[in-house]
Amino acid sequence: MGGSELDYVREVFDQNWIAPVGPHLTRFEEVFAENLGGGYPVALVSGTAAVHLGLILAGIEAGDEVMCSSFTFVASCNPILYLGAKPILVDSDRESWNLDPQLLETFLKKRAAENRIPKALVLVHLYGQPADLDAIKGICDRFDVILIEDAAEALGARYKGRALGLDGLSGAYSFNGNKIITTSGGGMFVTKDPNLADRARFLSTQARDPAPHYQHSEVGYNYRLSNVLAAIGLGQMEALEGIVAKTKHNFNAYTESFAGIEAIDMMPVPEWADTTHWLSCITLDPAKTKATPEDVRLKLETLNVESRPLWKPMHLQPLFESVEAVGGEVCADLFERGLCLPSGADLTREDQTRIAEAVIDVVRAV
Numbered sequence: 593m594g595g596s597e598l599d600y601v602r603e604v605f606d607q608n609w610i611a612p613v614g615p616h617l618t619r620f621e622e623v624f625a626e627n628l629g630g631g632y633p634v635a636l637v638s639g640t641a642a643v644h645l646g647l648i649l650a651g652i653e654a655g656d657e658v659m660c661s662s663f664t665f666v667a668s669c670n671p672i673l674y675l676g677a678k679p680i681l682v683d684s685d686r687e688s689w690n691l692d693p694q695l696l697e698t699f700l701k702k703r704a705a706e707n708r709i710p711k712a713l714v715l716v717h718l719y720g721q722p723a724d725l726d727a728i729k730g731i732c733d734r735f736d737v738i739l740i741e742d743a744a745e746a747l748g749a750r751y752k753g754r755a756l757g758l759d760g761l762s763g764a765y766s767f768n769g770n771k772i773i774t775t776s777g778g779g780m781f782v783t784k785d786p787n788l789a790d791r792a793r794f795l796s797t798q799a800r801d802p803a804p805h806y807q808h809s810e811v812g813y814n815y816r817l818s819n820v821l822a823a824i825g826l827g828q829m830e831a832l833e834g835i836v837a838k839t840k841h842n843f844n845a846y847t848e849s850f851a852g853i854e855a856i857d858m859m860p861v862p863e864w865a866d867t868t869h870w871l872s873c874i875t876l877d878p879a880k881t882k883a884t885p886e887d888v889r890l891k892l893e894t895l896n897v898e899s900r901p902l903w904k905p906m907h908l909q910p911l912f913e914s915v916e917a918v919g920g921e922v923c924a925d926l927f928e929r930g931l932c933l934p935s936g937a938d939l940t941r942e943d944q945t946r947i948a949e950a951v952i953d954v955v956r957a958v
Contacts (some may be wrong), residue, residue: 593833600823612797614819616826623829624780627748628755629675631782632711632789635817639766639779640721643714644671645792645815646762646781648711651905657710659737661691661883663923664716667766668742669906680710681907682844683919688862689926690723691715693917694730699918700735712738715760718882718903719859719932720772720839722751722871729759740764747772748836750866755829757782761890761900762792772835773828774930775821836837836868838937842944846933849948850874855955868940873902875929881955885931891954897947902930 604616617635624633624898636642652658660669662681672679682699685692690864696713703709717723732739739760743749746756747765757763767778774860781792794800799812817825843858850856859873885901892899904927907917932946 594834596830597824597827600826601820603755604820604823606865609819611820612816614822617817617819617822620817620829621780621827622824623826624809626781627698627829628782629756631784632786634726634781634789634792634796635822636779636781637769637817638667638777638815639668639742639764639771640671641813642762642764642781642816643668643740643742645795645813646764647671647675647677647712647714648795649788649791650740650761650932652712652739656712657708657715657938658712659696659710659918660714660906661716661718661742661906662917663689663691663718663926664742664906665744665903665904666906666909666911667728667744667911676713677881677913679906679912681905681912681915681917681920682713683774683917683921684923685724686922687860688718688721688723688865689859689923689958690718690721690908691728692922693724693727695919696728697731700731702856704735706954709735709748710737712740714740714742716742716744716755717746717749717756717872718940720746720749720868721757721861722746722749722867723822723860724862724864725751725756725759727863731818734761745770745771745870746868748832748868753866754866758784761785762788767825767828768849769813772839772868773825774833775825775828778817778821821947822890835937838867838939839872839935840867842935842939843867843872844855845941845944846874846948848870849945850952852953853952856922856951871932872935873932876931876955880930883955885929885958888951888954890920892947893952895946895950897934901930902934 741763742757744766765780796815
């Protein structure tokens, strides 16, 4: 917490703007747009809801094919299933761990020859790191594929100086408890099209028609963020710059600690990316150590330190075992060799050093 969150919540209670909407919600969206450098945000109950509305507004229907990054959390893919559409899971490149543009282009050329172009792509910006937007957006435009950005983990990141979420039809951010900022739960739909934002706002409030009574002509959703949670978001936006500075510091500190340890590699950062390092991630080189990420995780657990494997790719999940995968070897390898280390903005230098030393001890001992 940055310090002013509780002050804004007190304002909400003093003004009796608890729910459903109110001035703090409006201001939260305005401040968010200022951070992005433009666009039209709509605050929602989750990042998943933002992806779902993005797909609806893209016209996705049952039976349509939608591509998605395989190396992600399941929330990126579940909304495709909500609509009865068919996911196609695309592998990562090693330069960024994000979706591989060359693989995407090769796949779409093949599909174009068969006159079977998927309708949309959900592109994930993984662990706070931008994907190669110019390359991927250019490919999507060439093959008439609708681009939706999942920037749930990447608030504060920049691609060649510009914020994420506005290159495609829409974008999604998350304010879950473990994200860069939090409203305890929540998310943001973003778009550069004001009409699309109005449509998202309409659908997120049960699609209520303009009338003095409750009238509904189409399916809507209870997706709007409350005013009280938006008040927390306002305080968090004031803290955002400091939070990102700390997560970057964590990554740099780990990088410094592991310098000279050939068996440990940090997540690579491509030249186009100003990465927030939402999570500081490592991979182990099996040619240089017999230690596995699970060995490290279990050792850290004995020290009361939580760590986790990298995301298990979607194409390896039981839920998606029958869907088409494009590649998959890269993200499967990263999952096999990778670990997420403690990365919170309140991580002390003392704790970071203790964690790094424990990791090194395991790598050298096994």
